[in-house]
Amino acid sequence: xxxxxxxxxxxxxxxxxxxxxxxxxxxxxxxxxxxxxxxxxxxxxxxxxxxxxxxxxxxxxxxxxxxxxxxxxxxxxxxxxxxxxxxxxxxxxxxxxxxxxxxxxxxxxxxxxxxxxxxxxxxxxxxxxxxxxxxxxxxxxxxxxxxxxxxxxxxxxxxxxxxxxxxxxxxxxxxxxxxxxxxxxxxxxxxxxxxxxxxxxxxxxxxxxxxxxxxxxxxxxxxxxxxxxxxxxxxxxxxxxxxxxxxxxxxxxxxxxxxxxxxxxxxxxxxxxxxxxxxxxxxxxxxxxxxxxxxxxxxxxx
Numbered sequence: 001x002x003x004x005x006x007x008x009x010x011x012x013x014x015x016x017x018x019x020x021x022x023x024x025x026x027x028x029x030x031x032x033x034x035x036x037x038x039x040x041x042x043x044x045x046x047x048x049x050x051x052x053x054x055x056x057x058x059x060x061x062x063x064x065x066x067x068x069x070x071x072x073x074x075x076x077x078x079x080x081x082x083x084x085x086x087x088x089x090x091x092x093x094x095x096x097x098x099x100x101x102x103x104x105x106x107x108x109x110x111x112x113x114x115x116x117x118x119x120x121x122x123x124x125x126x127x128x129x130x131x132x133x134x135x136x137x138x139x140x141x142x143x144x145x146x147x148x149x150x151x152x153x154x155x156x157x158x159x160x161x162x163x164x165x166x167x168x169x170x171x172x173x174x175x176x177x178x179x180x181x182x183x184x185x186x187x188x189x190x191x192x193x194x195x196x197x198x199x200x201x202x203x204x205x206x207x208x209x210x211x212x213x214x215x216x217x218x219x220x221x222x223x224x225x226x227x228x229x230x231x232x233x234x235x236x237x238x239x240x241x242x243x244x245x246x247x248x249x250x251x252x253x254x255x256x257x258x259x260x261x262x263x264x265x266x267x268x269x270x271x272x273x274x275x276x277x278x279x280x281x282x283x284x285x286x287x288x289x290x291x292x293x294x295x296x297x298x299x300x301x302x
Contacts, residue, residue: 011052015077016078018045019057023075026064026143035076075141080160084277098286102283103140104151105232106133108273111250113150116297123293127286132133135229140276148287150245150294151275152203152269154275162282163274164291167298170248171210171267176240177261185243185263189216197221198233204231206245214267273298 014097021031022042025116032039050057058069067075071269085208104113109131113120120129125129132146152169175185184191189220198208211218225242227233237244246260254260277287 009052011049012045014046014080017047018042018166018170019049020075020078020082020144021071022046022058022065023067023071023078025136026066028065033159035195046166073175075257076159079144080278080280083146084280086144098126099130099164100286100290101130101132101145102290103132103134103137103146105137105150105152106135106232107151107202107234107250108152109133110231119297122295124286124289127289129290130279137202140278147277147281148290151274151276152271158276160279161276162279163276164294165272165274166291166294167252167273169243169269169272171206171269172248172253172262172266173210174234174237174246174262175236175243177258179240179243179260183243189214189264190219190244192221193219196221196225198221198225198227198229198236198242198244200230200233202229209269210245210267213269214264 017035018031021034022028025031025034028039028042028046032042035042037254046058055070056068057074058065059068061065069076104177113131117129117131134149137149137151137153139158139159140146143149151163157163158185174181175195179195180186183194185195199207208218210216223242225236227236230246230250232243236242237246237253248255248262248266251262253261273293277284277291281287
């Protein structure tokens with residue numbers, strides 16, 4: 001009989017924690033802040049891990065660390081493993097109440113989820129819903145501390161992640177009526193060349209996505225203004241600073257009141273809004289209940 005290879009010795013847990021933090025943050029400094037250690041300690045743990053496997057897990061891209069192909073595959077697996085440990089640890093509680101840590105884009109949480117949170121809690125009375133606002137929306141694989149994440153058009157399929165679509169996502173350019181008239185936006189999208197484009201770091205590709213999905217030729221704006229969050233960009237549009245791309249869900253009331261106008265209407269985004277859960281948790285009763293509520297609430301929205 002052929003000799004059986006000895007089992008692979010697991011690397012040190014501290015090295016895995018450091019690797020996971022750097023993989024999620026893309027920065028040794030930010031990983032060190034998260035772990036409460038100095039940068040040198042993080043570098044040492046990464047060196048231990050790469051020495052353990054004999055392969056490079058990161059490469060340098062300017063000042064950033066970027067995962068190699070093997071590093072990305074390993075990071076996904078490590079994230080899943082830490083997620084399992086985190087959820088198993090959370091389950092060891094004194095009472096039988098279940099808690100769900102739900103990551104939600106901060107703008108979506110404010111304009112859609114929070115106005116409905118009382119109904120959500122009434123529908124799931126035995127579950128403590130911990131809503132975590134996310135200024136920068138990242139996939140679930142990068143957040144082992146979360147049980148699920150709500151994603152909009154930025155969702156991309158990922159291994160071992162199940163996405164449950166619960167609501168359509170429509171978006172389009174919005175501006176104050178006065179600004180729309182002054183720029184002549186109703187005459188055609190070419191008039192956007194005279195506009196200040198309002199963008200956000202939390203959803204940086206919305207303008208590119210809109211041009212691509214509406215079939216319009218991209219244009220060069222007179223100026224661009226970037227904000228940290230989509231909520232701020234929409235707020236700037238309300239004050240007449242420029243033109244923002246906004247989900248219809250976020251500005252429906254503004255359109256009805258006449259505070260904002262959508263000169264080209266809204267177009268549907270193929271991805272819609274979805275609840276991302278780990279495939280191993282897809283049949284978890286609490287997460288199934290959350291998904292069912294989201295589907296009902298999404299279908300009932302005005």
